[in-house]
Amino acid sequence: MRLTAQPAFVLHTRPWRETSLLVEVLSAEHGRVGLLARGVQGPKRHPLRAALQPLQSIRFDAVWRGELARLIAAEAVDVAPRLSGEATLAAFYLNELTLxxxxxxxxxxxxxxxxxxxxxxxxVGEPLGWTLRRYERDLLDALGVGFDWRTDGDGDPIDPAARYRLDAEHGPRRLLLDRGRADRAGAATGRALLALGEDRMPDAADLASLRRAIRDVLAHHLGARGLKSWEMLGALAATVAPSRVQTESDA
Known part of the structure; x- marks a missing residue:
């Protein structure tokens, strides 16, 4: 099957043999597609290399053969975001989670x-934590495993003053008042869940409560192998003030 002028975003690129690349992209019509780009590495910089960088928006032509498609042509649609520092880690997380x-x-x-x-x-530099939480919500919805953020798993309205754990199969579960500090640390506030459902940025404390709660859901769907970006973030948290990491870029 031939793919022509397919819009896609580059998620990951890695060398294959001496002169080729294996490229993973996210396309609208075909989901995640693995592309084999032959002959694009070597002493002379190949024009395709610039279009195959992670986060780049492209249009590509390819021929599907088995699990991988052989890349024929690709062109950049725009200039990929130029990121630095914590935003770079956020982009890496975005791509790894999607991949x-x-x-x-x-x-x-x-x-x-x-x-x-x-x-x-x-x-455009919007708050990183809020950008990632919104994407996690939208990704779960797109894959058919998201939640109705207005009600818990039993169908009761979310209480803004309560705390909830997110059960990947059941939905939000209200935390009992007598649970320990460790349990509360892994739970999101009801205010945060409602704000996320309304696409309204919560305050810093409520936003931070969403991170761990949603991570538990993602870990369920990822299986036994976690994400490298989580490991990288753990290393970063050991050297950066915890409040800054959690509020700005904690994946």
Whole structure:
């Protein structure tokens, strides 16, 4: 099957043999696609290399053969966001999470649109924590495993004053008042859940409560192998003030 002028975002690129690249992209019509780009590495810089950088928006032509498609042509649609510091780690997390959870060869129009929005938010410098939480919410929705953020798993309205754990199968579960500090640390506030459902940025403390709660859901869907970006963030947290890491870029 031939793919022509397909819009996509580059998620990951790695060398293959001496002169080729294996490229993973997210496309609207075909979901995650693995591309084999032959002959683009070597002493002379190949024109395709610039279009195959992570976070780049491209249009590509390819021929599908088995699990991978052979890349024929690709062109950059725009200039990829130029990021630094914590924003670079946030982009790495965005791409890694998408790479791990987006299915191959399945239409993903909603996820493609959500990725485009998150990429633009990184470009313009919107708060990183809020950008990532919104993308995690949209990714879960696009994959059909999201939540109704207005009600808990039993169908009761979310209480803004309560705390909730997110059960990947059941939905939000209200935390009992007598639970310990460790349990409360892994739970989101009801205010945060409602704000996320309304696409309204919560205050810093409520926003921070969403991170761990949503991570538990993502870990369930990822399986036994976590994300490298989580490991990188753990190393960063050991050297950076915890409040700054959690409020700005904690994935």
């Amino acid at each position: 791990r959870l987006a299915p191959r060869q399945e239409p993903q129009t909603e996820l493609f649109a959500a990725y485009a929005r998150a990429r633009e938010r990184l470009r």
